[in-house]
Amino acid sequence: MTLTMKLAFIGAGNMGAPMARNLLRAGHHITVHNRTRAHAESLEREGAALADSPADAARDADAVVTMLSDDQAVEHAVQSFLETLAPDAIHIGMSTISVACSKRLAEQHAARGQIYVAAPVFGRPVAAAAGKLWIVAAGPPDSIARCQPVFDALSRGCSVVGADPWLANAVKLSGNFLIAAAIESMGEAFALVRKSGVDASLFLEIVNSALFNSPVYAGYGAAIAKAQFEPAGFKLHLGFKDLRLAQEAAEAAAVPMPLAGVLRDRFLAAMARGEGELDWAALARIAAVQAGL
Numbered sequence: 001m002t003l004t005m006k007l008a009f010i011g012a013g014n015m016g017a018p019m020a021r022n023l024l025r026a027g028h029h030i031t032v033h034n035r036t037r038a039h040a041e042s043l044e045r046e047g048a049a050l051a052d053s054p055a056d057a058a059r060d061a062d063a064v065v066t067m068l069s070d071d072q073a074v075e076h077a078v079q080s081f082l083e084t085l086a087p088d089a090i091h092i093g094m095s096t097i098s099v100a101c102s103k104r105l106a107e108q109h110a111a112r113g114q115i116y117v118a119a120p121v122f123g124r125p126v127a128a129a130a131g132k133l134w135i136v137a138a139g140p141p142d143s144i145a146r147c148q149p150v151f152d153a154l155s156r157g158c159s160v161v162g163a164d165p166w167l168a169n170a171v172k173l174s175g176n177f178l179i180a181a182a183i184e185s186m187g188e189a190f191a192l193v194r195k196s197g198v199d200a201s202l203f204l205e206i207v208n209s210a211l212f213n214s215p216v217y218a219g220y221g222a223a224i225a226k227a228q229f230e231p232a233g234f235k236l237h238l239g240f241k242d243l244r245l246a247q248e249a250a251e252a253a254a255v256p257m258p259l260a261g262v263l264r265d266r267f268l269a270a271m272a273r274g275e276g277e278l279d280w281a282a283l284a285r286i287a288a289v290q291a292g293l
Contacts (some may be wrong), residue, residue: 063150070241082108116139138164174191236276
């Protein structure tokens with residue numbers, strides 16, 4: 001297994017930039033493309049090469065890492081580099097995308113003798129900067145082994161969930177559904193205790209000590225208790241996108257998810273209030289507003 005790789009990295013946003021930086025620090029050779037070139041210039045100063053297109057970035061790369069916002073952005077990038085990515089090279093898809101998109105990408109790469117490994121991540125920008133993401137990977141076992149130097153530079157661990165890449169995307173979407181459900185349930189519970197006269201931060205300390213001991217409750221709960229939704233680690237409108245993708249996957253698999261319908265309306269209510277650019281913890285504020293707080 002090669003310990004250092006020649007990588008193309010597509011997407012230098014809030015998550016992508018710190019991830020690319022950690023790959024540079026691990027000794028990998030990185031060529032970065034970002035739609036807004038200026039956002040990637042700090043990486044150039046740290047040793048990355050910049051490319052004018054995904055196609056140029058992928059030329060002669062051992063692997064391409066995509067970290068983009070949605071299906072459309074990923075598929076646009078792939079259409080650019082599909083012809084320049086070498087046979088047997090790997091596309092490591094780390095974005096949160098739909099199950100259907102993941103299946104299409106696997107087919108497109110296979111038709112050209114390339115490999116697709118889905119490897120979406122759990123973690124916010126601070127975890128990305130610290131190299132403490134959790135990766136959920138799926139794809140051919142030997143190809144996942146080839147990706148291990150990338151995973152090691154970015155994460156505190158990796159769960160391999162199968163040989164079909166789309167399985168990793170199903171896990172990621174299901175995980176994000178759980179986070180959204182936790183945010184909503186905290187919003188409702190916090191509204192009840194606050195209106196009853198109990199401090200929300202004290203309530204959080206109690207439940208996260210006695211019941212959950214969860215980083216999700218600790219992190220998002222603190223943001224909700226303090227009504228601190230900026231700067232956004234993960235924007236609410238992106239959470240809404242992920243919920244819709246989870247609903248699409250559930251419909252395709254004939255899996256009823258009634259709570260997802262409730263969450264959908266909560267997201268819509270928050271976005272109708274102009275809160276789509278806030279951190280998705282702001283979803284909890286809808287319960288407070290409806291409680292008259």
